[in-house]
Amino acid sequence: xxxxxxxxxxxxxxxxxxxxxxxxxxxxxxxxxxxxxxxxxxxxxxxxxxxxxxxxxxxxxxxxxxxxxxxxxxxxxxxxxxxxxxxxxxxxxxxxxxxxxxxxxxxxxxxxxxxxxxxxxxxxxxxxxxxxxxxxxxxxxxxxxxxxxxxxxxxxxxxxxxxxxxxxxxxxxxxxxxxxxxxxxxxxxxxxxxxxxxxxxxxxxxxxxxxxxxxxxxxxxxxxxxxxxxxxxxxxxxxxxxxxxxxxxxxxxxxxxxxxxxxxxxxxxxxxxxxxxxxxxxxxxxxxxxxxxxxxxxxxxxxxxxxxxxxxxxxxxxxxxxxxxxxxxxxxxxxxxxxxxxxxxxxxxxxxxxxxxxxxxxxxxxxxxxxxxxxxxxxxxxxxxxxxxxxxxxxxxxxxxxxxxxxxxxxxxxxxxxx
Numbered sequence: 001x002x003x004x005x006x007x008x009x010x011x012x013x014x015x016x017x018x019x020x021x022x023x024x025x026x027x028x029x030x031x032x033x034x035x036x037x038x039x040x041x042x043x044x045x046x047x048x049x050x051x052x053x054x055x056x057x058x059x060x061x062x063x064x065x066x067x068x069x070x071x072x073x074x075x076x077x078x079x080x081x082x083x084x085x086x087x088x089x090x091x092x093x094x095x096x097x098x099x100x101x102x103x104x105x106x107x108x109x110x111x112x113x114x115x116x117x118x119x120x121x122x123x124x125x126x127x128x129x130x131x132x133x134x135x136x137x138x139x140x141x142x143x144x145x146x147x148x149x150x151x152x153x154x155x156x157x158x159x160x161x162x163x164x165x166x167x168x169x170x171x172x173x174x175x176x177x178x179x180x181x182x183x184x185x186x187x188x189x190x191x192x193x194x195x196x197x198x199x200x201x202x203x204x205x206x207x208x209x210x211x212x213x214x215x216x217x218x219x220x221x222x223x224x225x226x227x228x229x230x231x232x233x234x235x236x237x238x239x240x241x242x243x244x245x246x247x248x249x250x251x252x253x254x255x256x257x258x259x260x261x262x263x264x265x266x267x268x269x270x271x272x273x274x275x276x277x278x279x280x281x282x283x284x285x286x287x288x289x290x291x292x293x294x295x296x297x298x299x300x301x302x303x304x305x306x307x308x309x310x311x312x313x314x315x316x317x318x319x320x321x322x323x324x325x326x327x328x329x330x331x332x333x334x335x336x337x338x339x340x341x342x343x344x345x346x347x348x349x350x351x352x353x354x355x356x357x358x359x360x361x362x363x364x365x366x367x368x369x370x371x372x373x374x375x376x377x378x379x380x381x382x383x384x385x386x387x388x389x390x391x392x393x394x395x396x397x398x399x400x401x402x403x404x405x406x407x408x409x410x411x412x413x414x415x416x417x418x419x
Contacts (some may be wrong), residue, residue: 007358013168019309020029024148026360029344030367031155038160045047055093060123060166063394064098065091065117073397075238078108079249091119100251104153105234107199112237127163130170134333135176141313141340157366158332167203176320177337180313183219191219195226197295199412203331206299214303236343257326266328266381273379287389295389302396310345311396321385329381335388345395348403362387 066078077083078101085098114122138153139145154157162169179193191211197204209218224365235243256262264276270291274284302315317338321327339359342351362384365372369380 001031009212020148021101027148027152029154030153030418034155034157034160038164040165055096056124057088057092057096057099058164058166060126061088061092061096062101063103063111063126063166063168064104064119066101066108067111070112070154071115074094074103075108075112076242077247078111079242088202092178100253100256102250103199104201104231104250105238106230106248108238108242109230109234110199118248123166124166127166127170130168130174131159131163133174134170135178137174137181138336140338141177141337142343146331150175155335156336156363157369158330158336162330165330168200169330170330172197172203173337175335176203176317176334177340180309180316180337180341182342183311183313187216187219188222188232191216191222191224191382192226194219196224196230198227199396202326203320203334204318204407206295206316207298209287210299210312213300214306214312240268262328263374265370266329267333267379268321268329268381268385269325270322270382273382276373276379277377285325291386292323292325295323296301298389298393298396301400305400307396307399308345308348310341310348311392311399314345314392317341318385318389322389323325327385332366332381332384335385338392339389342347342392342395349399351395358387358391 002125033289062084062392065084065296069075069077070085075085077087081098081100084101088099089096114123114126117125135150135153139149146205161167165350167307174341175193175196179190179197179252183194184188194204194207194211204341207223208220211223230241230293258275258281261276264272267273267276269288271284271288273280276288298315302312306312307315314337316332321334324331335374342355342359343353365380369384372378373379
């Protein structure tokens with residue numbers, strides 16, 4: 001028995017147990033299981049299994065109702081809960097649980113377009129289009145168009161959370177991944193994509209740090225132009241009063257997140273992890289501040305010293321999840337961007353084989369992360385985010401310490417003004 005255990009541990013450490021054939025098989029089994037469970041949940045939430053005691057809905061109704069209000073000439077009402085709830089109930093049914101809308105008015109542009117379609121068609125179209133964009137970007141990062149890669153990407157647990165909730169994490173990951181893909185070759189296009197993340201500003205906090213530290217001033221300027229253009233476009237469409245109402249609503253949003261109205265089991269951040277295990281708000285913010293500082297340091301170092309693109313991109317994506325106080329379960333789609341860049345980095349500088357085992361373990365652990373958090377107060381999503389961050393930081397340190405000048409790219413003269 002001891003020999004068997006020793007052999008198993010050795011294989012796990014070596015990482016050679018997960019070859020491409022086994023990866024395809026495991027991912028296919030997980031995907032099939034998740035599809036089955038997803039369909040079961042869909043049937044349950046529509047009352048096809050047992051009679052429901054009340055109406056149900058998803059996050060998408062918040063977007064759609066805001067779009068309806070924008071299309072009918074009252075966009076500012078998206079930030080007034082009574083009016084927004086009435087719009088949500090008009091779309092679905094009276095008595096649904098209210099879904100908040102704290103997105104800046106730039107997001108109302110997309111919401112207004114979606115609201116031109118019937119509700120269910122808009123839901124499916126939004127999920128399908130953003131999923132397609134995400135898969136396209138991921139395949140470009142991996143440079144792998146095989147069926148195996150596609151199955152692994154679709155099997156990631158947060159894919160079905162995002163589809164089921166009608167959330168926008170596919171769009172966020174596609175913009176983020178696309179921007180990192182273009183940063184060295186087409187910095188202006190990259191900056192425009194980074195700027196488009198302003199619809200979810202807390203996930204773009206580290207972008208200015210990366211671009212400034214790396215001297216990507218053309219991308220920095222393009223991102224600023226992108227943000228300004230979207231802000232003024234939204235103001236032209238919806239009026240500055242909508243922005244005023246948004247700022248008032250956003251200013252009070254922290255009380256909802258601190259209170260647990262959005263379950264701490266769904267948080268990825270250090271803030272959510274501390275609150276989940278019973279820590280108070282002050283402690284949670286202190287721990288979050290430390291995590292955010294560590295994230296800033298990693299990004300600044302990786303981009304200032306010109307590490308390889310895969311490491312810089314992985315650092316920015318993984319650090320963003322750690323730095324944002326409000327990052328939720330579906331936002332883990334951003335983690336797949338970091339993992340894809342790590343896989344690409346392995347082609348030129350192979351990582352220790354045990355990293356494969358760690359990533360596979362995190363993949364599996366996330367399948368039941370929500371239940372582990374709710375039932376046992378184990379913040380598995382935060383553990384996964386921190387573990388990924390640590391793997392990227394380790395890779396950055398290895399590359400930074402490498403003696404070869406081909407690995408670490410020195411800053412160009414003038415601090416990168418030519419970029």
